[in-house]
Amino acid sequence: MSGFVPGSASRGHQTFPLAARFALRELRGGLKGFYIFIACIALGVAAIAGVTSVSRALTEGISREGQAILGGDLAFRLIHRQAAPDQLAYLEDLGDISRVATMRAMARLPENADREGNQALVELKAVDAAYPLYGAVALAGGRSLDEALAQTDGIWGAVADPALLARLDLAVGDTVSLGRGTVRITDVIASEPDKLAGGMEFGPRLMVSDAALPGTDLVQPGSLVRWHYRVRLNPSPGLEALEGIVEDARSARPDAGWRVRSRANASPGLQRSIDRFAQFLTLVGLTALVVGGVGVANAIRAYLETKREVIASFKCMGATGGFVFRIYLVQMIVLALIGIAAGLVIGALIPFAAAAALDGVLPVAMAANIYPTELGLGLTYGLLTALAFALWPLGRAHDVPPTALFRDIVTGGAKLPRKRYLLATAVTVALLAVIAVTLAHDKRMAGIYLAAAAGAFVLLVLVARVIMHVARRLPSMRSTELRLAIANIHRPGALTPSVVLSLGLGLTLLVALALIDGNLRRELTATIADKAPSFFFVDIQSQERDAFEALLAAEAPKANLQSVPMLRGRIVSLNGIASEDFVPARDGSGWVLRGDRGITYDATLPENSKLVEGAWWPEDYDGVPLVSFDAEAATDLGLKIGDQVSVNVLGRDITAEIANLRDVEWQSLAINFVMVFSPNTFAGAPHAHLMTLGWEDDVPVKQELALLKTVSNAYPTVTAVRVRDAISQVNDLVAQLAWAIRGASSITLVASVLVLAGALAAGHRSRIYDAVILKTLGATRARLIIAYALEYAILGLTTAVFALFAGGLAAWYVITRIMDGSFVLMPLTAAGAALIALVLTVGFGLIGTWRILGEKPAPVLRNL
Structure with missing residues (x-):
C-alpha cells in the first residue's frame, strides 16, 4: 500500500486518481474470482451487439439490393x-x-x-x-x-x-x-x-x-x-x-x-419481421445481461468478502468510505470493460459468421460489416448493467466500520447502502429501461417485456426470502441429512438468494417461450383444424356461382357451404386523415392500414360474428354507405361508431360511416372480414365470389383430393386453397421460428448457468469451513453429499415451480391478451423446466461439493 500513509489520508487528498492507482495496483494480482463476472458481461454484450449488427446487415442488404x-x-x-x-x-x-x-x-x-x-x-x-x-x-x-x-x-x-x-x-x-x-x-x-x-x-x-x-x-x-x-x-x-x-x-x-x-x-414485410425479431433477440440479450448482473453482484460481494482485511486496513489508516468505494468502483469498471471488449469482438464477428452460414439460405445477401453504432449500443447496455448491479454491494462498504466488515460473514450483511447509492442504482436501472423502450420497434411490447422481467426479478427475491423463512420455521427433521440441508437453506450467508435468482429468470423465459410455442401449435393443429373449413374457393364468377355451388352440393352432400361476394381494397383515409399519416391508438396495431384487405357486403350479420356495439342496417337499406368494423381493430386504431372510413376499390374512393362494431371469431378460419359494407355500397360493381366447404366430421384425404380434382377440371379458372396444406405450411414456419427463438433464448440459460456456477464458487470458502468442521465431528463424505444434494434439489425444484408459474402467467398474457387465443398449461413443459433446474443445481452443486470434501482439515483448522 505504498503511497498511502495516515498523514495523507485527509479527505482532500483522497482523490479519484489516487483511488484509481490503488485499484490498478490491486488488479496486478490477476483476475482470479472474476472470470464469471467477465463472462456474464461478455455474453450479454455479444448477444446485443451481434443481434443488432445482424439486423443492420440484413437491412443494409435489403437496401443495397432494393432495386x-x-x-x-x-x-x-x-x-x-x-x-x-x-x-x-x-x-x-x-x-x-x-x-x-x-x-x-x-x-x-x-x-x-x-x-x-x-x-x-x-x-x-x-x-x-x-x-x-x-x-x-x-x-x-x-x-x-x-x-x-x-x-x-x-x-x-x-x-x-x-x-x-x-x-x-x-x-x-x-x-x-x-x-x-x-x-x-x-x-x-x-x-x-x-x-x-x-x-x-x-x-x-x-x-x-x-x-x-x-x-x-x-x-x-x-x-x-x-x-x-x-x-x-x-x-x-x-x-x-x-x-x-x-x-x-x-x-x-x-x-x-x-x-x-x-x-x-423494397420489402416492408420482411423489414418489419427483421425489426421485430431483432427487438425480441435484443430483449433476450438484455435479459441475459440482467441475469448476468446477478453474477456481477455475487462476484463483487464475494470479492469484497476476501478484501475485508484490506478495507479494514484502509479505514484504520484514515481512508474514508467514499475513497474505498471509488477504489473498488474503478476495479469493477476495468473488469466490466474487459468483459465488454470481449463481447464487442464476438458481436462484431457474428454478422460475418451469420453471412457465411446463411449464404444461399436467405433470399437476400447480408451486408456483413462492422457497425459502430450497434457495437456502441452493446457497450452502453453492458456498462449500465454492470453499474446497476455493482453499485449496491459496493455502496454497502461505504459507512461500515472495520469491525462490522469482519462480522459481515456472520450477520449476513442485511444493512442497506446509503441513499446516494440506492438512488444511483435506481437511476441506472431506469436509464437501461428507457433506452430499451426508446429503441424498440414496438414500444408497448418492449415495456411489457421489461415490466415482466423486473417483476420476475422482484418476485424471485421475495421467493428466496420466503424459502428461507419457511425453512427456518420447519420443525426439526429426524433425518440428519435432510436437517442439514434445510439448515443450509436458511443459514446466514446461504446460497439460496443467488441460486434462485441465477436460475429463475432464465427458466422463466424458457418456460414462457415453450408454452407460447406449444399453444400456437395447438391452435394451428387442433383448434383451428377442427373449426376450419376444408377448402376456400376463390375467383368464382357471378355467372358461375350457382352452378359451382350445385356441383359442390352434389359431390359433397354432407358438407357445409358458405358463399359471399368478395372484393379487395385498401383503406386510404380514416376521418379524412390519409392512412400513411394516421397514427393508431396502439403502437404496432396499424396492420389494417397496410396493404389490401378483403372486403364484402351483406344485408345480414355474418356468421362467426357477434354485434357488440351499434345496430345492423335493414335488409332493404338504401342510404349513405355504411360499414361494420371489427371491434378489436377499431379499438387498436381508435375508431368509434360514426367515424368515416374511405377505401379504394376498383380505382374508386368510397367513404362509408361506421354503423356498428362486431367481434369476429378469426380462429375458425371461416369467411371473416375486417370490414363488411351495406349492400348498396357496391351496387353494380364487378366482383367475384368466395366460397368455403367444410365437413362436420373428418373425411379421408383421398376424398378431399378427389373433390379437388373434380372441381379443378370442371372450373379451371377457380382457385382452390386446401386449408390443411395452408395450416401445414404455417405450422412449419412456426416450427422453424420456434427453434430459432429457443436457440437465441438459450443465451439466457447459459447466463443463468454461469451465474449459478459463480454463486457456488462464491460460497466455496464458507462451505470448506462447514465440511471440515462436520468431518471433524464424524460426518462421512456420503452423508455430506446426500445433505448437499437434498439442499440443491429443494432449491432447484422450488425455482422450477416459480418459473412454471411466472412463465405460465407470461405465456397466458401473450396468448390471450396479445394474440387473442386460448391458453392451456402443458405438463411436459413443466416437467422439462423442473428437470433442467434439478440437473443444473444438483449437478453444479455436487461438482463443487466433491472438491470441497477433498480439502485437508488441518490447514483449515489452523486458520479458524
Whole structure:
C-alpha cells in the first residue's frame, strides 16, 4: 500500500486518481474470482451487439439490393384492374416500365394423368418482355427467360419452382393445364430477383409470359389479380429525391388507387419481421445481461468478502468510505470493460459468421460489416448493467466500520447502502429501461417485456426470502441429512438468494417461450383444424356461382357451404386523415392500414360474428354507405361508431360511416372480414365470389383430393386453397421460428448457468469451513453429499415451480391478451423446466461439493 500513509489520508487528498492507482495496483494480482463476472458481461454484450449488427446487415442488404428486390426504382400496384391509359402514360413519362401480374391459380396435369395429386395451387406470375428491369432470373438450364417463355408449336413456355415439379412429379418438357390454357415447363427457376416483394406465398412459383395470360381465362372482372408496374428512372435518383417523386406520384394521381413503393422500402414485410425479431433477440440479450448482473453482484460481494482485511486496513489508516468505494468502483469498471471488449469482438464477428452460414439460405445477401453504432449500443447496455448491479454491494462498504466488515460473514450483511447509492442504482436501472423502450420497434411490447422481467426479478427475491423463512420455521427433521440441508437453506450467508435468482429468470423465459410455442401449435393443429373449413374457393364468377355451388352440393352432400361476394381494397383515409399519416391508438396495431384487405357486403350479420356495439342496417337499406368494423381493430386504431372510413376499390374512393362494431371469431378460419359494407355500397360493381366447404366430421384425404380434382377440371379458372396444406405450411414456419427463438433464448440459460456456477464458487470458502468442521465431528463424505444434494434439489425444484408459474402467467398474457387465443398449461413443459433446474443445481452443486470434501482439515483448522 505504498503511497498511502495516515498523514495523507485527509479527505482532500483522497482523490479519484489516487483511488484509481490503488485499484490498478490491486488488479496486478490477476483476475482470479472474476472470470464469471467477465463472462456474464461478455455474453450479454455479444448477444446485443451481434443481434443488432445482424439486423443492420440484413437491412443494409435489403437496401443495397432494393432495386432488384422491388423490380425497379418505383413500383405501382393495382388490384383487380390494370392501369388506365392516362395512368400508363404518366408512368411512361417517369422512365422505363415493366408490367407484372400476380395471382393464385391451379396448375393441373392432363386429365388422362392417373395420379393421386394431379393439381397444385401455384403462385402465378405473368411478366412482359422488359422484366426484370434490375437483376436477372437465373434458370437451372442456363437459357434466357425470353427464350424459356416463348411460344413453341402453339404452346407457351413456363418456368417453375423446383417444388412444383416435385409436387406434381413433373419434368422439364411436360405440359400442365393452367386455367383454360396449357403451358409447357421449359426450365426450372434457380433464383428470382424480386421474390421478396411478393409477400407470403402458399404455393410454388409458376412464371409465364403476359402474352400467355389471356389464353388461360384466369383474368375476369373481379378476379383477384394484382398488377405491378415497375419503373426504372433515368438517371436513378438518390433516396431523398426518390421520396419526392413518390409524393409527387401520389398527389398527381390521387384517384388512381395505386399503392406506391420505392426501392428504399423494397420489402416492408420482411423489414418489419427483421425489426421485430431483432427487438425480441435484443430483449433476450438484455435479459441475459440482467441475469448476468446477478453474477456481477455475487462476484463483487464475494470479492469484497476476501478484501475485508484490506478495507479494514484502509479505514484504520484514515481512508474514508467514499475513497474505498471509488477504489473498488474503478476495479469493477476495468473488469466490466474487459468483459465488454470481449463481447464487442464476438458481436462484431457474428454478422460475418451469420453471412457465411446463411449464404444461399436467405433470399437476400447480408451486408456483413462492422457497425459502430450497434457495437456502441452493446457497450452502453453492458456498462449500465454492470453499474446497476455493482453499485449496491459496493455502496454497502461505504459507512461500515472495520469491525462490522469482519462480522459481515456472520450477520449476513442485511444493512442497506446509503441513499446516494440506492438512488444511483435506481437511476441506472431506469436509464437501461428507457433506452430499451426508446429503441424498440414496438414500444408497448418492449415495456411489457421489461415490466415482466423486473417483476420476475422482484418476485424471485421475495421467493428466496420466503424459502428461507419457511425453512427456518420447519420443525426439526429426524433425518440428519435432510436437517442439514434445510439448515443450509436458511443459514446466514446461504446460497439460496443467488441460486434462485441465477436460475429463475432464465427458466422463466424458457418456460414462457415453450408454452407460447406449444399453444400456437395447438391452435394451428387442433383448434383451428377442427373449426376450419376444408377448402376456400376463390375467383368464382357471378355467372358461375350457382352452378359451382350445385356441383359442390352434389359431390359433397354432407358438407357445409358458405358463399359471399368478395372484393379487395385498401383503406386510404380514416376521418379524412390519409392512412400513411394516421397514427393508431396502439403502437404496432396499424396492420389494417397496410396493404389490401378483403372486403364484402351483406344485408345480414355474418356468421362467426357477434354485434357488440351499434345496430345492423335493414335488409332493404338504401342510404349513405355504411360499414361494420371489427371491434378489436377499431379499438387498436381508435375508431368509434360514426367515424368515416374511405377505401379504394376498383380505382374508386368510397367513404362509408361506421354503423356498428362486431367481434369476429378469426380462429375458425371461416369467411371473416375486417370490414363488411351495406349492400348498396357496391351496387353494380364487378366482383367475384368466395366460397368455403367444410365437413362436420373428418373425411379421408383421398376424398378431399378427389373433390379437388373434380372441381379443378370442371372450373379451371377457380382457385382452390386446401386449408390443411395452408395450416401445414404455417405450422412449419412456426416450427422453424420456434427453434430459432429457443436457440437465441438459450443465451439466457447459459447466463443463468454461469451465474449459478459463480454463486457456488462464491460460497466455496464458507462451505470448506462447514465440511471440515462436520468431518471433524464424524460426518462421512456420503452423508455430506446426500445433505448437499437434498439442499440443491429443494432449491432447484422450488425455482422450477416459480418459473412454471411466472412463465405460465407470461405465456397466458401473450396468448390471450396479445394474440387473442386460448391458453392451456402443458405438463411436459413443466416437467422439462423442473428437470433442467434439478440437473443444473444438483449437478453444479455436487461438482463443487466433491472438491470441497477433498480439502485437508488441518490447514483449515489452523486458520479458524
